[in-house]
Amino acid sequence: MDVLKPRTESKELLVWRNLHARSELTSDEKYYYRTLEKGYEGELMFDKLTKGLQCDVYILNGLLFEINNSYFQIDTLLIAPQKIYVYDVKNSEGDYLYEAEKFRRLQGGNDIKNPLHQLERCETLLRQFLKNSAISYLLIVTLSSLTLSSPYIKLPMTSPLYFQRS
Numbered sequence: 437m438d439v440l441k442p443r444t445e446s447k448e449l450l451v452w453r454n455l456h457a458r459s460e461l462t463s464d465e466k467y468y469y470r471t472l473e474k475g476y477e478g479e480l481m482f483d484k485l486t487k488g489l490q491c492d493v494y495i496l497n498g499l500l501f502e503i504n505n506s507y508f509q510i511d512t513l514l515i516a517p518q519k520i521y522v523y524d525v526k527n528s529e530g531d532y533l534y535e536a537e538k539f540r541r542l543q544g545g546n547d548i549k550n551p552l553h554q555l556e557r558c559e560t561l562l563r564q565f566l567k568n569s570a571i572s573y574l575l576i577v578t579l580s581s582l583t584l585s586s587p588y589i590k591l592p593m594t595s596p597l598y599f600q601r602s
Contacts, residue, residue, distance in 0.1 A: 437489040443497035449476055478527025479511055492517060501565055508561045522562065524555050 445453075452469040455461065461469060479497070486495055499510040512523040531542045539548045 437486070437491065437493050437495065439486075439495045439497070441496040441498065443479055443483055445476060446472070446498070448472065474527045474529075475525070478525045481527070482512065482523065482525045486512065486514070501561065503561050503565045503568065506561060508558050510558060510562070520566075522555075522558060524551060524558065526551050 449472045452472055456466075456469050483497065489495075494515040496513045496515070497511070499513055501508055501510070510522055511525045514521040514523065526548075528548055532539045532548065533542055534540075537550060537552075539550060541547055
């Protein structure tokens with residue numbers, strides 16, 4: 437296992453940290469800033485999991501691509517001998533129920549945007565990018581670090597938190 441591109445804070449997170457330290461943010465701005473911080477914390481937790489891999493893979497973290505004037509971001513790209521794995525890390529607290537293509541929070545509060553929509557877009561754009569680059573590939577898409585209330589839902593995701601809480 438080789439980490440070819442280590443994770444760093446995004447420019448957006450660094451800007452919001454400075455704004456938070458230097459000015460009074462509105463409640464919406466504080467919520468957005470905290471979401472960015474929690475996202476980065478989740479990515480660091482995921483990095484701890486990938487450090488334990490004992491296989492022949494290359495890891496690239498925090499990638500930003502542009503294709504056809506569309507930008508897309510990949511949290512972690514894991515390149516194995518025969519496959520490419522895309523990990524989109526979500527760090528949301530609480531339990532969620534997935535129904536009617538929506539993630540509903542069980543304890544009340546805000547529902548979250550369906551991360552599968554972002555993942556589908558990322559997969560489509562990455563396939564285009566690889567095709568345009570003449571790279572042959574088999575693409576596997578995985579979503580990580582989201583706790584669901586039901587382990588029986590068949591979605592392209594893993595949930596290490598679910599197994600830790602069982």
